[in-house]
Amino acid sequence: MAVSYASSSSVSATLLVLMMVVSLSSAAKFEELFQPSWAQDHFEYEGELLKLKLDNYSGAGFASKSKYMFGKVTVQIKLVEGDSAGTVTAFYMSSDGPAHNEFDFEFLGNTTGEPYVVQTNVYVNGVGNREQRLNLWFDPTQGFHSYSILWNRRQVVFLVDETPIRVHSNMEKQGIAFPKDQAMGVYSSIWNADDWATQGGLVKTNWAHAPFVASYKGFDINGCEAVPTAETTDIASKCSSNGQKRYWWDEPTLSELSLHQSHQLMWVRAKHMIYDYCTDTARFPTTPAECIHHRHH
Numbered sequence: 001m002a003v004s005y006a007s008s009s010s011v012s013a014t015l016l017v018l019m020m021v022v023s024l025s026s027a028a029k030f031e032e033l034f035q036p037s038w039a040q041d042h043f044e045y046e047g048e049l050l051k052l053k054l055d056n057y058s059g060a061g062f063a064s065k066s067k068y069m070f071g072k073v074t075v076q077i078k079l080v081e082g083d084s085a086g087t088v089t090a091f092y093m094s095s096d097g098p099a100h101n102e103f104d105f106e107f108l109g110n111t112t113g114e115p116y117v118v119q120t121n122v123y124v125n126g127v128g129n130r131e132q133r134l135n136l137w138f139d140p141t142q143g144f145h146s147y148s149i150l151w152n153r154r155q156v157v158f159l160v161d162e163t164p165i166r167v168h169s170n171m172e173k174q175g176i177a178f179p180k181d182q183a184m185g186v187y188s189s190i191w192n193a194d195d196w197a198t199q200g201g202l203v204k205t206n207w208a209h210a211p212f213v214a215s216y217k218g219f220d221i222n223g224c225e226a227v228p229t230a231e232t233t234d235i236a237s238k239c240s241s242n243g244q245k246r247y248w249w250d251e252p253t254l255s256e257l258s259l260h261q262s263h264q265l266m267w268v269r270a271k272h273m274i275y276d277y278c279t280d281t282a283r284f285p286t287t288p289a290e291c292i293h294h295r296h297h
Helices: 010-021 232-238 259-271 289-295
Strands: 034-038 043-046 049-054 060-064 067-078 087-094 102-108 117-123 132-135 145-151 155-160 163-169 185-192 212-226 273-276
Touching: 034 185, 049 060, 049 185, 067 087, 067 185, 087 145, 102 145, 102 155, 117 155, 117 163, 163 259, 163 289, 185 212, 212 232, 259 273
Parallel strands: none
Antiparallel strands: 034 060, 043 049, 049 212, 060 185, 067 145, 067 212, 087 102, 087 185, 102 117, 117 132, 132 273, 145 155, 155 163
16 A cells, blocks of 8 residues: 655654554455456456456466465455366465465366366475365355465465365474465466366367456455565564564464364365375375374374
């Protein structure tokens, strides 16, 4: 939000910056939180509804105006109906640079009648290769469902309609890096990925069915806004609870899943998971360290 003052002392300007660093933003209007990042002509606005279109000219994407350290981001999406093979709709958080951190939801389209596949991934210091895939327990093309990422110092939780589908825990005590010191933007996009998206790239995009449309509403970011000018360590400390302030994402109840959520996650993994990098011995002859730790939880 642009703020201009006819005259203000440097003290109040400094205070304003500090306030902005720790401001908690939560809004439901797209333009308050986000802006188109490419192919603005492939955006369509219908009141509170935003539609992104993919055709054989272009996909489209948007990005948050601010970056954040910790909190929860949510969007409601209705995915591409009908034959969506070859298309990918993504909703994710990411920091900048080669050693970036990233939390991904990727919705892999499919031929009509086949289930949509949700792929999640976690990048830490530029390294990903932590894919999990599952089939949803509903048809995500027939209505809006909420997709959320909760992020704090203890864990990253991916949620679908508030049901946890994945947890990435902080295992720094085991010598495993955890994403907690880079502010992250929030992004979404739709694009053609028929070289890999559907059945490993066997099924190509049928452009006769274009445009492919993903619909969005219910934009919500409840997190600690990071101001570009502030030092990274400064942001990390300002966005963490200490003696003076207490942020909701640092509450002990959010340091791990509740018993109910743990049971939900077990159900998702047992009934809906179709791929887990942790058990892919062809790719990882040696089990990744964080998988061993997660298994014991």
